[in-house]
Structures are given as structure tokens and as C-alpha cells.
């Protein structure tokens with residue numbers, strides 16, 4: 001089976017060296033295998049995403065010398081695919097509504113926070129059908145969680161979640177190798193569980209180290225000087241960007 005990789009940024013800011021590394025890594029894995037490289041815009045959280053950042057992503061990646069297949073999949077255009085996956089989970093009784101606020105979850109949490117915030121204490125899993133119906137009739141906002149594992153599959157404000165959208169998209173796009181930073185390694189068992197429940201193929205996974213600055217801190221949006229846009233404006237070439245990523249420990 002031909003290798004299909006993808007780079008899946010969220011248009012919430014300009015791309016920095018860390019994103020460039022992720023994109024180059026994914027494109028390199030596809031190229032080495034004579035496979036295909038895809039780009040996906042992860043913009044389910046419309047309040048944090050901006051069209052100019054999406055345009056910036058395309059501009060920066062093209063400048064780096066990357067080529068991807070068209071059309072680019074934009075998650076916000078495919079909410080019906082996520083709704084279909086939710087309906088399938090719901091029909092089989094695999095999800096439940098959760099009315100908890102963030103503050104309630106924080107207050108009830110007894111274990112330390114994981115990568116996605118405080119662990120969910122399971123409060124709403126125990127609600128009766130009557131209680132659920134009553135709260136829904138009252139118009140209380142609710143997220144949807146997996147009964148087996150409490151993972152959020154639909155947020156209160158957005159009828160999908162990061163994990164649900166990613167597994168649906170990876171399957172629909174035929175992605176066979178998911179490459180991303182080690183900071184997302186925690187997501188593999190969660191996404192594998194969703195793939196199993198939804199009957200989706202399981203891609204392979206490969207994680208790359210997360211680039212850090214001179215002081216060992218992860219690169220972040222605050223590092224303005226390290227955006228591809230500012231590097232380009234400062235006269236840095238794409239070849240120098242690649243060399244800099246390698247000097248920071250990035251291998252691709």
C-alpha cells in the first residue's frame with residue numbers, strides 16, 4: 001500500500017520553525033516511500049482560526065519548497081462527516097452527554113492534569129436517562145463523551161473534537177502514516193480506540209522530537225522571530241531554514 005502522510009496545522013497563527021520541521025518530516029517520509037503528501041487545515045475552533053493564517057500556511061509551505069495534493073481538506077467544511085461518526089457512536093450507545101463546566105471538572109479532579117486538562121471524574125456518566133432528558137429540555141449545553149474512556153468526541157460549542165475530526169479525516173483521506181511531534185504521542189491510544197469503535201483503518205504512527213530554543217523551551221507562538229514569515233523577511237533562505245532545523249536537532 002502506498003504511503004500517504006499529512007501535515008495538519010491549525011490556522012491560529014503564523015507557522016514557526018517547529019511547524020516547518022513537522023511539515024518537512026511528513027513530506028520527507030512520503031517522498032522516501034514514493035508516496036503522497038497531503039495538507040489538512042484543522043480549523044474546527046473557528047473562534048481561534050483566521051483566514052489570513054490559513055493563507056499564510058500555504059504561502060510559507062510553498063516558500064519552503066513543499067508540494068501537496070489538491071484539494072486541501074479544511075475541517076470546517078466537513079462537519080457533516082463528524083456528525084455521521086457521532087450518530088454512529090450514538091446509535092450503538094457508545095457516547096453520553098456531559099453537562100459539566102470546566103470549573104466543575106477542575107474542582108472535582110483528584111489526579112494531576114494530563115495533556116488535555118484535568119481528568120474527568122465521570123460525573124455525567126452516572127446520570128439517568130430522565131436526568132439527561134430534563135437537562136437537555138432545559139437547554140443546558142453538553143459535550144459528548146465516550147462511555148468507554150470519557151474522551152470528548154464533541155465539544156459543547158463545536159459538534160466534534162480534535163480526536164474525532166482527526167480519525168475521521170485520516171481515514172477519509174487514506175492517510176497510512178501519521179507523523180507528528182512527540183507532544184502528541186499521548187493521542188495515539190485515544191485515536192486508536194476511536195478508530196476501533198468507528199471501524200476505521202489504523203494508520204502507522206511516527207513521532208519526531210519537538211524542537212526547543214537555546215534554553216530548552218518548546219518553540220511557541222510567542223517566538224515571533226522564529227516564524228517563517230519573519231525569517232523570510234529577514235532574508236533567510238529555505239535552505240537555511242532546513243539547516244537551522246537540523247542544527248536544533250531536527251532530523252528528516
Ligand code: GLU
Pocket residue numbers: 007008009010042166179180184
Ligand atoms: N492540528 C494539530 C496541531 O496543530 C495537529 C494534529 C495532528 O497532526 O494530528 O498541532
